Amino acid sequence: PYLEDFMDNTKRSLHAVDITSPKNGRFFFQSKILFSGNLRLTQATDFKINIYDNNTNRYIGDQPLDSLIVTGAFTDSFCTFETTYDSVLNEGLYYFTLETMDNDEPLYVGKFYRKNLELSDQ
Numbered sequence: 001p002y003l004e005d006f007m008d009n010t011k012r013s014l015h016a017v018d019i020t021s022p023k024n025g026r027f028f029f030q031s032k033i034l035f036s037g038n039l040r041l042t043q044a045t046d047f048k049i050n051i052y053d054n055n056t057n058r059y060i061g062d063q064p065l066d067s068l069i070v071t072g073a074f075t076d077s078f079c080t081f082e083t084t085y086d087s088v089l090n091e092g093l094y095y096f097t098l099e100t101m102d103n104d105e106p107l108y109v110g111k112f113y114r115k116n117l118e119l120s121d122q
Contacts, residue, residue: 003052003054003056003059003095003097003109003111004111006097006106006109007024007109007110007111016039016040017037017038017039017040017098017107017108018037018038018039019035019036019037019098019108019110020036020037020038021034021035021036021037022034022035022096022110022112023110024110024111024112025111025112025113026112026113027112027113027114027115028087028112028113028114028115029115029116029117030117031086031087031088031089032084032085032086032087033084033085033087033112033114034082034083034084034085035049035068035070035081035082035083035084035085035096036081036082036083037080037081037098037108038078038079038080038081039072039078039079039081039098039107039108040077040078040079041074041077041078041079042077043074044072044074044079045079045100045101045102046069046070046071046100046101047069047070047072047079047081047098047099047100047101047107048067048068048069048070048098048099048100048101049067049068049070049083049085049096049097049098049099050064050066050067050096050097050099051064051065051066051067051068051085051089051094051095051096052064052065052094052095052096052097053065053092053093053094053095054092054093054094054095059095062104064097065089065094066085066087068083068085069101070083087114089114090114091114091115091116092113092114093111093112093113094111094112094113094114095109095110095111096109096110096111096112097109098110
């Protein structure tokens with residue numbers, strides 16, 4: 001619930017963030033999770049994607065389950081990025097933050113679900 005409050009605030013970010021994957025609330029049945037999108041930046045910079053479970057204390061204590069460093073393609077004040085995360089995540093709800101390397105203030109907060117694909121014996 002804590003990160004849910006940030007989701008609405010970061011959508012109004014000055015950086016005009018457009019996350020194309022994962023869309024909020026999407027279910028992933030495979031271990032590979034695609035992160036991609038576009039954001040407006042004043043200069044080229046690397047940024048990070050932090051992944052959290054729904055334990056509020058992890059976010060408050062800055063203890064993500066995992067982090068990805070992303071280098072995007074920068075042209076005309078826009079940065080486009082795409083990276084695949086080969087997850088080892090258990091089933092459940094997860095949040096992710098998109099942050100610049102020099103600022104812990106999230107540019108974007110999103111969520112996704114990890115679910116195992118159950119195959120029927122029939």
